Amino acid sequence: MAATNPLEPMWEDLRALNASLQRTLDEFRNSFRRASSAGKEMPDARVRLDHVLKLTEDAAHRTLDLVERSGPLADRLSVDAAALIDPIRQARAAYTGTCVAELLFRVEEFLGRVQQDGSSVRANLAEVLMAQSYQDLSGQIIRTVIKLVAELERTLSHFSELAGEGGAEQGAAAVAPVSGGNGFGPAVPGVTTGAVGAQGDVDDLLADLGM
Amino acid sequence: MSSDLRFLVVDDFSTMRRIVKNLLQELGYPNVQEADDGNTALPMLKTGNFDFVITDWNMPQMPGLDLLKAVRADAALKHLPVLMVTAEAKREQIVEAAQAGVSGYVIKPFTAQTLSEKLNKILQAKTAAKA
Numbered sequence: 001m002a003a004t005n006p007l008e009p010m011w012e013d014l015r016a017l018n019a020s021l022q023r024t025l026d027e028f029r030n031s032f033r034r035a036s037s038a039g040k041e042m043p044d045a046r047v048r049l050d051h052v053l054k055l056t057e058d059a060a061h062r063t064l065d066l067v068e069r070s071g072p073l074a075d076r077l078s079v080d081a082a083a084l085i086d087p088i089r090q091a092r093a094a095y096t097g098t099c100v101a102e103l104l105f106r107v108e109e110f111l112g113r114v115q116q117d118g119s120s121v122r123a124n125l126a127e128v129l130m131a132q133s134y135q136d137l138s139g140q141i142i143r144t145v146i147k148l149v150a151e152l153e154r155t156l157s158h159f160s161e162l163a164g165e166g167g168a169e170q171g172a173a174a175v176a177p178v179s180g181g182n183g184f185g186p187a188v189p190g191v192t193t194g195a196v197g198a199q200g201d202v203d204d205l206l207a208d209l210g211m
Numbered sequence: 212m213s214s215d216l217r218f219l220v221v222d223d224f225s226t227m228r229r230i231v232k233n234l235l236q237e238l239g240y241p242n243v244q245e246a247d248d249g250n251t252a253l254p255m256l257k258t259g260n261f262d263f264v265i266t267d268w269n270m271p272q273m274p275g276l277d278l279l280k281a282v283r284a285d286a287a288l289k290h291l292p293v294l295m296v297t298a299e300a301k302r303e304q305i306v307e308a309a310q311a312g313v314s315g316y317v318i319k320p321f322t323a324q325t326l327s328e329k330l331n332k333i334l335q336a337k338t339a340a341k342a
Contacts, residue, residue: 060226068240083267125222126323129233136227137298140269181276183269186298186319187267195300199325202305 018157036158042153049146053139067125074125078118081111140185215335217218218243219259221252221266221278222296231265231296234323238330249273253281256288261335268297268304276304276311283312292333296321 005011026129085108090106187195218235222228227302235243246252246261249266256264264282268275275295279299282288283298288336292314300318308316315329 031251057226058225064226064233085231097273113242129230130320132226133230136222136224137319139224140298146217182271182274183276183297183299185269186299187300191303194302196302196305196318199318199321202318204299205302205305206309206316209306211309 032159033164035159038156042149043157045149046153047148049142053142056135056138060132063128064130067129069123071125074118074121076118078122081114082116085111085115130210137186140187144185155204213239213241215242216240216258216262218265219246219252219255219261220244220265221246221249221270221275222266223247223270227267229308231326234326235265237323238327249275249278249281252278252322256282256291257285261291263330264291264293266293267300268308276308278315279308279311288332292337294329294333296326 084106088104088108088111092101095101129194143168198206218238218240219280220228220235221233222245224246228247232243232245234240236325244255244261246255248270253273255261266275266278273281273320276299279293279295282291282293289312293306293312294315294317295313296317296319298319305316314333317325317329
């Protein structure tokens with residue numbers, strides 16, 4: 001007669017628990033491996049972002065080159081046209097009643113438009129110049145992301161060591177705190193807290209401080 | 212009207228230095244030099260006989276706030292006007308800059324008019340103080 005071991009149900013539970021623990025550990029290792037393989041993509045991500053920085057910088061400088069070259073041209077058109085208006089008007093007086101007077105009148109009108117349009121082009125170029133500040137602002141945000149990617153990379157590489165050694169020394173990867181002294185970079189809507197909204201708010205705040 | 216005031220523009224982004232330099236030239240200040248960081252700016256200020264500093268905050272080596280503090284701590288430079296032109300827009304930062312002795316604070320993105328207004332305000336205050 002085979003006596004039933006009274007401890008058998010408990011052994012059964014322990015075996016199940018052990019199998020479950022083993023599965024969990026395996027899953028854990030696999031997750032680490034996946035994370036470490038994602039970590040291998042990180043240097044690529046940084047290079048790509050660096051490249052975006054370079055592209056926008058080159059594009060902004062190219063635009064600024066053209067703005068700097070075009071501004072004086074617009075100025076010259078405007079100034080030279082303006083200088084001709086009076087002489088043409090005087091010449092027209094000498095030809096009153098002839099077809100030359102009609103032609104000179106049209107030239108005079110044209111010179112007036114060149115003068116005005118030259119000034120408008122100059123003003124537009126000044127706006128194009130200011131618009132290039134996007135490169136600084138987007139560049140600062142991209143640099144922040146590059147730093148985060150580098151930190152993530154370090155953390156994942158630490159994870160991957162843990163997975164490889166099967167539970168070596170614990171402890172979170174040291175992540176350098178973001179220094180407020182170096183600045184936080186441009187305010188990103190929905191991310192940054194405690195930022196002022198516009199120049200008017202800065203002026204109000206400084207006025208409150210007695211400046 | 213052209214002024215012979217000497218400006219130093221400090222920003223780690225070359226595009227922004229170029230934009231500010233262009234704006235200053237438009238405003239009649241052709242005498243503009245550039246530095247890409249507080250560390251390079253400070254020696255230039257000590258030897259360059261500058262009249263005005265326009266600086267960014269967020270720079271890799273020596274940030275603009277440290278440059279401002281260094282200028283205010285230097286007997287020969289402490290009266291130099293320092294205009295901060297930066298994307299740093301947190302209230303506590305603006306207060307910190309004010310406490311460190313900043314002459315004006317412009318947040319990026321800014322307009323040519325804003326820069327011109329702040330510049331004139333600082334220069335007028337300087338002239339009034341001299342008179």
